[in-house]
Amino acid sequence: MSDRQLKTPFPERAHAALGDAHLQEALTIATTKFIDLRKEAFADFPAGEALRDRARAIKEATLQGLDKHLERLADNIERLGGHVHWAATGDEARDIILRLCRDKGVRMAVKSKSMATEEIELNEALEAAGVKPIETDLGEYIIQLAHEKPSHIIAPAIHKTKGQVAELFSKELGGRFAADPEVLTAVARKELRQKFLEADMGITGANFAVAETGTIVLVTNEGNGRMVTSLPRIHVAVMGMEKVIPTMTDLMVFLAILARSATGQKLSSYTTLVRGPRQPGETEGPEELHLILMDNGRTRQIAGTLREALYCLRCGACLNVCPVYRQIGGHAYGYTYPGPIGILLTAMLKGTGSVKDLAHASSLCGACKDVCPVRIDIPRMLVELREHIDSEKIAPWGERVVFGLARRAMSSPGLWRLGAKLGRIAQRPFVRSGRLRGLPLLFGKWTRTRDLPPVAARTFSERWKELERP
Amino acid sequence: MKASIMITCLGDLLFPDVGVAMVRLLRRLGVTVDFPQGQTCCGMPLFNSGYHHDAALVAARTVRLFEGAEHVVVPSGSCAWMVKEEYPGLLKDDPALKAQALALAKKTYELSQFLVGVLGVTSIDSSFKGRVTYHDSCHLLRGLGESQSPRALLRGVKGCEVLDLPGSDECCGFGGSFSVRLPEVSSAILDKKLANVESTGADCLVACDAGCLMQMGGGLSRRGSRVRAVHLAQILEPEAGA
Numbered sequence: 124m125s126d127r128q129l130k131t132p133f134p135e136r137a138h139a140a141l142g143d144a145h146l147q148e149a150l151t152i153a154t155t156k157f158i159d160l161r162k163e164a165f166a167d168f169p170a171g172e173a174l175r176d177r178a179r180a181i182k183e184a185t186l187q188g189l190d191k192h193l194e195r196l197a198d199n200i201e202r203l204g205g206h207v208h209w210a211a212t213g214d215e216a217r218d219i220i221l222r223l224c225r226d227k228g229v230r231m232a233v234k235s236k237s238m239a240t241e242e243i244e245l246n247e248a249l250e251a252a253g254v255k256p257i258e259t260d261l262g263e264y265i266i267q268l269a270h271e272k273p274s275h276i277i278a279p280a281i282h283k284t285k286g287q288v289a290e291l292f293s294k295e296l297g298g299r300f301a302a303d304p305e306v307l308t309a310v311a312r313k314e315l316r317q318k319f320l321e322a323d324m325g326i327t328g329a330n331f332a333v334a335e336t337g338t339i340v341l342v343t344n345e346g347n348g349r350m351v352t353s354l355p356r357i358h359v360a361v362m363g364m365e366k367v368i369p370t371m372t373d374l375m376v377f378l379a380i381l382a383r384s385a386t387g388q389k390l391s392s393y394t395t396l397v398r399g400p401r402q403p404g405e406t407e408g409p410e411e412l413h414l415i416l417m418d419n420g421r422t423r424q425i426a427g428t429l430r431e432a433l434y435c436l437r438c439g440a441c442l443n444v445c446p447v448y449r450q451i452g453g454h455a456y457g458y459t460y461p462g463p464i465g466i467l468l469t470a471m472l473k474g475t476g477s478v479k480d481l482a483h484a485s486s487l488c489g490a491c492k493d494v495c496p497v498r499i500d501i502p503r504m505l506v507e508l509r510e511h512i513d514s515e516k517i518a519p520w521g522e523r524v525v526f527g528l529a530r531r532a533m534s535s536p537g538l539w540r541l542g543a544k545l546g547r548i549a550q551r552p553f554v555r556s557g558r559l560r561g562l563p564l565l566f567g568k569w570t571r572t573r574d575l576p577p578v579a580a581r582t583f584s585e586r587w588k589e590l591e592r593p
Numbered sequence: 594m595k596a597s598i599m600i601t602c603l604g605d606l607l608f609p610d611v612g613v614a615m616v617r618l619l620r621r622l623g624v625t626v627d628f629p630q631g632q633t634c635c636g637m638p639l640f641n642s643g644y645h646h647d648a649a650l651v652a653a654r655t656v657r658l659f660e661g662a663e664h665v666v667v668p669s670g671s672c673a674w675m676v677k678e679e680y681p682g683l684l685k686d687d688p689a690l691k692a693q694a695l696a697l698a699k700k701t702y703e704l705s706q707f708l709v710g711v712l713g714v715t716s717i718d719s720s721f722k723g724r725v726t727y728h729d730s731c732h733l734l735r736g737l738g739e740s741q742s743p744r745a746l747l748r749g750v751k752g753c754e755v756l757d758l759p760g761s762d763e764c765c766g767f768g769g770s771f772s773v774r775l776p777e778v779s780s781a782i783l784d785k786k787l788a789n790v791e792s793t794g795a796d797c798l799v800a801c802d803a804g805c806l807m808q809m810g811g812g813l814s815r816r817g818s819r820v821r822a823v824h825l826a827q828i829l830e831p832e833a834g835a
Contacts, residue, residue, distance in 0.1 A: 522642075533651045534654060574815045
């Protein structure tokens with residue numbers, strides 16, 4: 124999202140989202156569907172809970188020896204004839220790809236869906252360098268046509284209704300297309316077919332990379348990933364360093380829970396295993412394979428407070444169940460990764476200061492932790508982020524004063540009683556039939572939409588004396 | 594059997610009737626009830642907003658207040674969760690206090706869990722004429738893993754018809770300071786919840802958390818709904834003034 128938009132404070136971005144009827148319709152339909160599908164998938168899968176525990180344990184253990192696993196992965200990929208590039212930052216990752224494009228005379232690149240390339244804003248950089256990026260995942264294709272960013276980790280165009288997509292296609296591609304998903308998919312398919320054949324480079328992310336075999340794994344549903352990795356002469360995969368897993372057996376554990384968590388499928392329609400570039404004697408596949416292993420703030424969290432966020436499989440389940448995400452969608456968050464996990468990933472990539480508002484964009488209801496395939500304790504980490512924001516004094520001074528006063532009152536029964544008495548006096552003008560309305564200041568934020576019970580004529584503490592004698 | 598009431602800030606200041614109902618109910622079940630003096634708040638608002646140093650001071654105070662208690666019974670799942678799950682961590686730097694916090698965590702119960710789990714009550718001799726529906730508060734449901742005890746207790750009440758609430762496990766949008774930091778988002782979440790509540794045709798919306806009751810009750814009365822938000826204790830002990 125552009126900096127211009129980020130200058131709008133988060134509450135205003137949320138306000139705009141709440142007022143967008145199309146967005147509200149699209150979000151309700153899609154998230155409800157995802158929630159139901161996930162629930163059914165795990166209800167039919169008794170081994171699921173134990174596999175989730177195992178997946179979490181694999182992630183924990185892999186992070187302990189991340190350097191060792193990454194080296195093994197790199198060795199195996201190089202042995203197969205691939206190239207491995209180490210990128211400490213997003214800028215470095217982007218520069219590696221741009222250099223490759225320059226050196227290899229790349230004019231057009233087809234892409235399969237990848238959050239890692241969104242993270243480094245690769246499309247903008249490619250365009251600026253004269254390389255035409257073409258998104259080939261249907262959702263990504265839609266938002267590329269609309270000049271937007273993904274609003275969900277696995278369903279980038281979740282914020283659009285089919286009517287809006289039909290309008291967009293009609294305008295951008297010339298024609299009159301019905302708001303029928305089958306028609307619209309056929310249109311995109313026809314447009315994209317030629318691009319696969321023309322492109323010099325295929326760019327993907329990676330859901331996993333298996334160290335013991337040097338296999339890059341892509342989990343997709345449309346088959347575009349398979350074409351991106353096999354038709355162009357060069358394949359570049361961009362992967363966060365935390366995505367390496369030790370063995371093929373581990374991969375089976377993750378595959379069993381990933382699609383179930385994301386879309387409720389037992390497996391996604393396509394699981395693409397890429398092992399090296401075209402080998403001598405083979406007739407298909409890219410001539411060159413490049414894997415970019417990107418750090419960009421990740422490894423310093425191995426021992427940091429955001430450690431568990433490194434377990435994330437990018438399934439998007441926590442977005443679907445989050446009451447806040449379901450109301451405001453992904454764009455209002457303002458960064459590449461939306462939703463509860465997105466707040467943590469943004470803090471990881473951009474620093475705590477960047478999430479001083481977003482850290483509070485959660486009621487801490489815990490639904491995210493409940494559905495996370497690797498049981499990331501997102502609410503706890505959000506509270507820890509808030510703690511950091513408080514101790515670094517990033518929080519507004521007014522807020523710090525209010526909480527300081529609250530602590531004093533909570534620490535002193537005398538002050539507590541005095542507070543109750545003052546409250547009773549102060550609330551008098553605002554009592555309407557036993558309820559408080561139209562309160563000023565901070566309280567007004569409550570009473571604009573909700574009544575508040577008044578401070579009781581006698582608090583429980585005050586009534587205890589008579590209760591004591593039954 | 595002895596139990597000490599942890600009334601909580603909202604219970605003390607805004608919903609004293611809930612506390613009174615809880616005391617009468619417990620006594621009727623043969624429990625000797627006391628109320629340690631000097632209670633304020635469990636400190637969860639401070640903790641959730643990131644003011645952990647301040648929250649630890651409040652936690653230390655609360656731990657000492659309840660040192661002599663046999664059981665501690667709390668009318669709100671979130672406050673019980675705070676005491677049980679967060680106090681020991683907050684007080685980890687002082688071994689003596691941490692040990693006290695762990696002891697308190699062990700003997701602290703949310704009301705419905707105390708009734709069913711400790712007292713072994715399955716049905717309370719109460720009557721309440723009306724249709725009710727039950728909202729699962731987040732910290733009670735996902736924090737303390739409780740969804741059955743309150744429902745079982747409601748089903749045991751004579752004359753009380755318990756209706757299923759669609760999306761009963763979805764947040765009401767309260768979230769403590771979240772409700773005033775992002776009032777519009779909080780209210781939008783609440784609107785969905787209340788539409789579900791009204792679709793059940795219930796007369797009463799029951800919950801086991803004062804925070805959710807403040808949010809949902811405030812929304813219901815603002816929209817002029819005929820549905821009342823009440824605490825479980827007020828259904829189980831309706832004489833106490835619901």
